Amino acid sequence: DIQLTQSPSSLSASVGDRVTITCRASQSMSNFLHWYQQKPGKAPNLLIYAASSLQSGVPSRFSGSTSGTDFSLTISSLQPEDFAVYYCQQSYNTPYTFGQGTKLEI
């Protein structure tokens, strides 16, 4: 199974900050990596698919990039509604796996 390790596990930031969350895969998997945002009591919401493609309706302050087996989610200027938990997910093979999550806090 492909293991995904997110860092950091939690992050304190302020409105207007630029933040980056990293997801490291245990093996090469091309761009089969996707990012989700989850707010308390809600289902996850797709932000970025195929490592760097912005899902329709998602603000352009969210972006994704990749370097080998390291994938990054960047929020260019934090807004109050961005404080949530973020997960990466791989679809290179089954079982699909998720990172452990990164909690973004004020």
Added chain:
Amino acid sequence: EVQLVESGGGLIQPGGSLRLSCAASGFSLSNSYMNWVRQAPGKGLEWVSIIYNSGTASYADSVRGRFTISRDDSKNTLYLQMNSLRAEDTAVYYCASGFNWLDPWGQGTPVSVSS
């Protein structure tokens, strides 16, 4: 509007069975890849199963042999039959559409396995 609505969750004793449903609207399940993903209380996301448009399925090791994913195209509904339930199966269960990335998701249905 594309929408997924889960139902069927509840409190069940260890060893019991439960069937979850996921009703789809705005698109046809027969042409789609559908997944179940669960989230234990206070924990992260765990992928459970996928059913391909061909009808074949794949499972996480933790549920293989106990859970069965299926769909009824006439009702446009996805199912998860859960047998031999264990305490560690306690979670909110989400259905989600997609072969690679998962979108959209339903709102989730809670399952609690306890005596």
